[in-house]
Amino acid sequence: MAMPDWLRKLIRLLLGLAIAAVIWEGAVLLFGIRPYYLPRLSTILMSIAATPRAYVDGFLRTLAETLIGFAAGGAFGVFIGIAFFRVRALREMVFPIFVVSQTIPVIAFGALVVLWFGNTLLAKAIIAFYLTFFPVTVNTLLGLETVDPKQVDLMRSFGASNRQLLLRLQLPTALPQIFVALRLAASLSLVGAIVGEWFGDTTGLGVLLLQAMFTENVVAIWATLLAAALLGTGFYAVVAAVERRLVFWNAEQ
Amino acid sequence: MQAARLPNPGPTTEAPQAQPKPEPLLEMRAVSKTFGAVAALSGLQANIAPGEFVTVVGPSGCGKSTLFNIVAGLEEPDAGGILRFEGKSCHAADLLGRVSFMPQRDLLFPWRNVVDNAILALEVEGMPRDQARAKALKMLPEFGLAGFEKQYPNQLSGGMRQRVALMRTFLFERDLMLLDEPFGALDALTRAMMQRWLLDVWQKYRRTILFITHDVDEAIFLGDRVLVMTARPGSVKLEQVVDLPRPRRPEIVTSPEFIRLKRTLLDAIEEESMKSFQSSIAQEKSQ
Amino acid sequence: MQAARLPNPGPTTEAPQAQPKPEPLLEMRAVSKTFGAVAALSGLQANIAPGEFVTVVGPSGCGKSTLFNIVAGLEEPDAGGILRFEGKSCHAADLLGRVSFMPQRDLLFPWRNVVDNAILALEVEGMPRDQARAKALKMLPEFGLAGFEKQYPNQLSGGMRQRVALMRTFLFERDLMLLDEPFGALDALTRAMMQRWLLDVWQKYRRTILFITHDVDEAIFLGDRVLVMTARPGSVKLEQVVDLPRPRRPEIVTSPEFIRLKRTLLDAIEEESMKSFQSSIAQEKSQ
Amino acid sequence: MSRALASPSLAVQRGILGAVLLIACWEGLARGLHLPAYVLPAVSDILVGLWSKRAILIDAAGYTLLEALVGYGLGCLIGIGLAVAIALAPALRAAILPLATAINSVPVVGYSPLILLWFGIGVSSKIVMVAMAVSFTVLLSMLAGLDRVDRRAVDLMKSFGASRFGVLWRLRLPTALPLLLAGMRVSTVRSVIVAIVTEMLGAQGGLGWVIYQAVLQIDFVQVWSAIFVASAASLAFFGLIGFLERKLLFWT
Amino acid sequence: PAAEPQKASLRLKWLPQAQFAGFYVAAAKGYYKAEGIDLTINPGGPNLLTENLVATGADTFGLSGGTDSVFAARDKGLPIVCIGVSHQITPFIFVTRKDGPVKTLQDFKGKTVTTWFTGANHVLNGMLAKEGVKADEVKIQPQQVSVTPFVDGNVDVITATYYNEFYTIQSRMPKDSLKTFVAEDYGITFPRDTLIVAEATAKEKPELVKAFLRASLKGWKDAFADPKGAVDTVMAAAPTLDRAQQEFMLTEVKRLMTAGAAAKNGMFWIDADAVKTAHDFFLKYGVISKPLDLVAAYDASFIQSVPLADRLP
């Protein structure tokens, strides 16, 4: 039962991609779009094939940074969301500072980042983390606040401790909301990793992108964009799949 | 009250005495509760003896659920109200975890299947999951839920949901049980069976039960005492001792004593219901 | 059934005849519905004449709400089932918007106050809000909700929520009304008043009503005909015509005809309820 | 309810307390360790710098806020519009979602050469970038909110003969509102950031431009002054949406 | 040389490309190791300020923006010293269409000119001033990454480095359709790509600095001797680069590094006159707030410690 369904989805996906590819290639040829605006897909793919190692290495490195940043940001976001939910005073004191922290463009502080964390994988992961944790915090808090007070009452009447209340009622209720943020965070952590690589690094999709941008190598720009899109969509799809498994009761579609 | 013929009524022992005991399990005095402009309870006074089965009836919106929330420890009564449990004066909050409470809405958790919803309280108490599940599985047939242990709440009928909620409450074994219209959505027979079964449990384990219902027959059939509440703001209008012998047979509903009790109670309720309608209408007029 | 003494019973006209008409409003034949492994309905067959008041009773979980969902147009029956409405064969979905449906759970919207919840259907129909509100405000006292028009659902008692849901259904004026345990959470008197009121409305506007209840007294007191459903998978076990004269007085519940009808129905229901419990237990055993 | 009950003045007091503590730590750290300005200037220095450059900074902030606000508005419209389109025609979901994710998984700055190329170096390219960043967040939040609806409530609406649009307007939108507004709240800060970052890559004005210039001149006091202004603007924006949220979500 | 190689890092002003070929070649061939230095080459990036990183000690050496950024850093009190200058003449030019309306600097009036605000703008202003054109008569706009607006004719004059943008423009427009304006023609020289160290390093580890220069010079000489090999080395670090462009870049960079005083004094020569001219120029236009101690800022002693023969390309 599961197998054909799985296969059908895959085939549909591949078919969709193939159609998109044909449209792209066809449109460029048909309308004679100049390569500086939009190169042919085949040209882009060929350029990737010419130096596959660079793209594979870049992909893997960026993936690692993204994953670390995402995991840290997600965990921290949920944790802080819970802390804010529990301790109102803490939220009122710290939440505005969090908001402020999000208004600081990291890109302005490349030197500081290198200064503090060096040219390490950690530095990029930290930037990914920095972009990720805030939406998760906000949504966790929101999710925890939408719990039906009657259900809380029920649990309390069973003598549930705060911890039990949290694990058995509040977190499951907040889970759908948390996952919305996690899906967002999947994209943001990639952004963080790529921007992080702009601070003087040697491998990664961000490096490739920067290089292509400033040598005005449009084909390489698109090649890197495609690689980043693949990474981002893949990661997003994984998060969404985990969500479907964990938040089964909320599935409307 | 319909006659209930059970497949296996099981042995029923003699009922405990309904006379007020010297030391009540739960004592309430001058309990009031106001929500903003709405006074839900006002100066309520009642004693519940250990092992007693007390039923509560009253017009809709008179504060029955509010009373239960207080006894379950979920709401503090307004200042001035006195609560005593097991002889000791206490705050409502002290009662948390000491009474088993079935709320009016089933409040099942959508991410838990039937069994896991049922064992919620056991888990909270710290019982290992497997053990709790085994215990719950054994009880499923008694609640007419056998074969449904893996279903999720959105796949259940209204009555089934209520039975799951009831089972959850029963598995949380406490001296005092608060049941807020537990049989509201059950069909006549299931209801009759559950009533018999509840009486069995009560007599076997000597739990004290406070039971809200809208069905006067049910109130009399089950209770040692029936509390009739006044219209909002609620207080106790009438405490009617039900001196029918136990075990009570289903046929008892046609007995003259039963009919007499029912008449008394209905008159009291009706008076209050009328009040609550009239005050509704008066309010409407005055606007 | 408790005796209901209304403040103002109002004039009641002669009831329409309960004999099957040549042209039924709603016709169902061989209607089945399966959810995965659970067969909820199987080969159900029934006709509802225009203007008829049909009550439905049956064991909990037998498929009553499922039947209503189909008639409301929300679920398609399994292939092979035949539905005819106003003489024309149709899909379930064609019935959307043509019957007024009160679901078993109140489903009030938390962001709308009492009045705005009540006028939901009117708004959907396109009536201007002010007009709809004015209409609803006039009906509030009849539903015992006067003075509560500005409250939000989380501030209402269980019975009040149900009355708001009921009002919402009444304001959606359609020939066929489906009421799924509308009086489940009401106290005896409110319930009796609502029953009387429902009969009034029915006779005045000649709406056709399908009414699910767990209370056999209620089923007989209200209905022209009582459908008793079998245990799951549900079908019609018995169609009992209630040939009591209308208007029916509250005292009718003690009349011998009434008791006789009740006996017949209870026997039928009991048999089915037993089955559903036994099959539950059998299922349990076979696992 | 709980929100309404909480004393706002206490919340504000705590917020101020938090800010004061942070600033004190910062000032102490910078002064105590004699950190040079290019590592971390003291807050007092930044405030002095801010005051002396106030004319430039106010101009720049106006420029950036214009971009951020217009982009934000546009992004919200697009995000909500797409979500509504998906809700009305579920078949679109399979087409829109993967595309939106793919587009969004590339950092907005990655597009900057293309966007700058297509929309020029002026205000419009910033607006496009902000709109892109905001619309995705809003789309996701809104979709999640729309999907959260109770199926039985949808059934009820359908039984009243409500069209897809009727269900959407009267049921799904109110249900989605809390999540939508949370998404919009998070997006406020992002919109300012994206505007600034894009400005740093090429612009004719704005806070990002000021920061860029200041970095080149190794004037870190000015960098921080601009950041302070940006933070204040974002914070105000965030607060505004938060305020709207509390007004609109009275029932939670 | 010491038994234990000393750890050090070189922060470039940009990502790996032929502009820095010599350093990569020296590293690949082990010249640094031979001098007892375990060198890491760290690429730069947008908003990464080499002066800042070297001043704070995050990196030992830096190939920073140019004389302009060294002045700015010293002006702001960053403790860095320039130990060598790579590009002896202004590495960028202003490009217009030969058949376009702009024939002389006077024609810049009312035209759209894009430039980088990273120093090139000062050169442009200086050139215009020399010709008596006021800066506000010209529509000077920040230049974006792409040359497409120029190619499409939306911009009249564009700024281009010899080794990068000028190549890109030429790949899309024939070279003979372009007209260029060169700073040196207006008496302005703007040496760029400066090698810097922290003051502390200069004072405490002069041997390390000298060793670094020796190895780097060897690398550069090798790179110029074998341009193809040098581009291979660079492309090993950045495989997606365009080879033709890198080869072009190396040729141009060689020209810039060996122009002016370097022809006689060798690569990385610090031309005190050029530095002084630039300093006075910046002072005049208010880019730096006060006169700087040029001797302290530009320490030629390190480069002079390398025998001239090893410096000449």
Ligand SMILES: Nc1ncnc2c1ncn2[C@@H]1O[C@H](COP(=O)(O)OP(=O)(O)OP(=O)(O)O)[C@@H](O)[C@H]1O
């Ligand atoms: N949280 C609340 N805020 C405001 N008013 C409330 C709240 N809870 C209950 N009330 C009001 O208190 C009164 C009593 O409500 P309660 O739920 O106790 O009634 P009840 O006796 O259980 O009624 P029912 O039989 O209909 O369930 C009602 O008028 C209700 O509107």
Ligand SMILES: Nc1ncnc2c1ncn2[C@@H]1O[C@H](COP(=O)(O)OP(=O)(O)OP(=O)(O)O)[C@@H](O)[C@H]1O
């Ligand atoms: N969505 C669903 N998925 C799976 N099973 C369902 C679903 N809806 C209903 N069922 C099953 O169908 C059967 C009939 O349910 P239904 O709600 O129609 O019962 P009912 O007669 O209304 O019961 P009650 O009187 O308790 O409300 C039940 O066994 C229920 O578990």
Ligand SMILES: [Mg+2]
């Ligand atoms: Mg109640």
Ligand SMILES: [Mg+2]
């Ligand atoms: Mg049902």
